[in-house]
Amino acid sequence: MALSVPDVEIEPEAPAAEVTAEARTYPDIWARIREGFRLEGIDGDAEVQAVAKRFGANGIVQRIAERAGGLLYHVVDAVDARGLPMELVLVPFVESGYSLHAASHAEAHGAWQFIESTAKNYEIGIDRFRDDRRNLVVSTRAALDYLQALHAMFDDWQLAMAAYNCGERRVQNEIERARRRGVAKPGFKDIAAALPQETREYVPRILAVRRLLLDPVEYGVKLPAIPNAPQYSVVEIHRDIDVLLLARLAGLTQDELLRLNPSLKAPVIIGRHNVNLLLPPQAALRLVDNMATHVGPWVTWRMLRITRPATPQEIAERNRLSLSTVLQANPLPEGHYYEVGSTLLLPAGRQGGIDPAQAQRAVLLTRASSECMVLQTCAGDAAKVVPPATVNGLPRR
Structure with a gap:
């Protein structure tokens, strides 16, 4: 049962029996990801293999996996809940290195790297108080909405990934050109040469991460031990409150709170935004208890x-x-x-x-x-x- 007071709610977790069954099926998060891979006909691709070897040699995927840590479970769970291929979990590996704080020269932000215009199209809040492109809960929902829309448009996940990187209009234009050349059902390989260099490399990099996760030993990679279990609770805040006060009520420092929730841009959280925060489970429970008994100002x-x-x-x-x-x-x-x-x-x-x-x-x-x-x-x-x-x-x- 979710514990809540009118001003804060904790997202309910799965029943104990369900968690136990899930733990038996998936000894760790990597096993769950591997079982959910659905893209076919790519494992023998020479370019993908070459990129996978390079990633194995330089250790970048291992470093990103360590950084992703507890964030991975939320993304995996969101992808699984929609019945989507687990290859989508790998998009933030390439986009941001699974960093919520990531920002590019093109002003794309967060793990899923949204620019402002696309963010607003997919109802990601950006204002004086927050930038939810850096919010894992909100940005993951928006990214999966966007990727599903792209897949509905192209009926091909590789093309959807390419469009996520360079835009659906560019991909659609190249598909139409390929059809005029006589290609009945153009795929990524048929249009890759005409796409921007970043996009030509982007899809093979996602698939190379997939290849590496399927057989890390082959590529000399030791993946960190990450359990297939939530490491953070999702807490929804419904009232105006100082960020510093919320951190104190949760038993955290402000830096600890902001490390998990870099979407908070101001010293105040606005309740009408129904802000979703990631907190360690004990901190979430502590916050619920302490908000129920707090006496004094909420905003200073x-x-x-x-x-x-x-x-x-x-x-x-x-x-x-x-x-x-x-x-x-x-x-x-x-x-x-x-x-x-x-x-x-x-x-x-x-x-x-x-x-x-x-x-x-x-x-x-x-x-x-x-x-x-x-x-x-x-x-x-x-x-x-x-x-x-x-x-x-x-x-x-």
């Missing part, structure tokens, strides 16, 4: 609407705050200022509170003091956002 921040351009230093001086406090809640590149229409979050002590109407239109608009500063800032930012290790280099969505 207030919102400030900018009516004339201002620097962080000016905001700090006007509100008698430290510069670091202003910048921590309202990040701003050096040499920029807050533009008219921005909504800042500032400490307000026990008198804090978030106005729902203002929160709905809250944005953070920034502008560089000169074009030169824009270029310098972009160069600096680009160096920081490269994912630590991805099979596909710099992913784009």
Whole structure:
């Protein structure tokens, strides 16, 4: 039974008997993934074999598997629940190295690497308070929706993967050209040469990871021991609450909370978003208990609407705050200022509170003091956002 109070819910887990049966069938997450592979006619592909050998030699898949850890179960379970091929679990290996924090030069974010326009098409929330492209629960749901839509369009999972990388219009155009050349039912191999180089390499890389997971010993890879069991609980928050307070009620540090939930962009969670968080099971139970008995303010921040351009230093001086406090809640590149229409979050002590109407239109608009500063800032930012290790280099969505 899921424990809940009106402000927080924990996603129910499978009954004990079901978990026991599942554990007997799948000794670990890798066995469950292997059994769910469905793509055929690719194991003898020379290009896939060559890429698999390279991945085995450089150890990148093993490193990504270690990073994925407990995140894998949620993705595997979501794919299994829809009856989809387990090859889709491997997409984030190539996209982001299974990093929720990953960001590309093309402004794609999260494990599934969504750009903003596609994210909005698939109901991924992006606003002043959150970027759910970095939320594993939300982004996995959206990515599987998108991949299923692509498969319905092309009736081929390799083509769906290619379209996920370079866009359905590009893949559709190349399919039509192949048909004009006399190919009755074009597949990925029939159009690969005409696709962008990244996409030509993208699908074989996913299939190479598949090959490596099927027979890790052959490629000299030792996969980490990951049980086929949930390592995190999904907790849905229904009320406004300080991020720091939520972490404290769950018995976590703020850094521990944000490591699992990098989608939280502000020091406040907005309840109307019904925010899904990943928490260790004991932390989730502790949060439910402590929220039910909490006495005191839930939010200690207030919102400030900018009516004339201002620097962080000016905001700090006007509100008698430290510069670091202003910048921590309202990040701003050096040499920029807050533009008219921005909504800042500032400490307000026990008198804090978030106005729902203002929160709905809250944005953070920034502008560089000169074009030169824009270029310098972009160069600096680009160096920081490269994912630590991805099979596909710099992913784009």
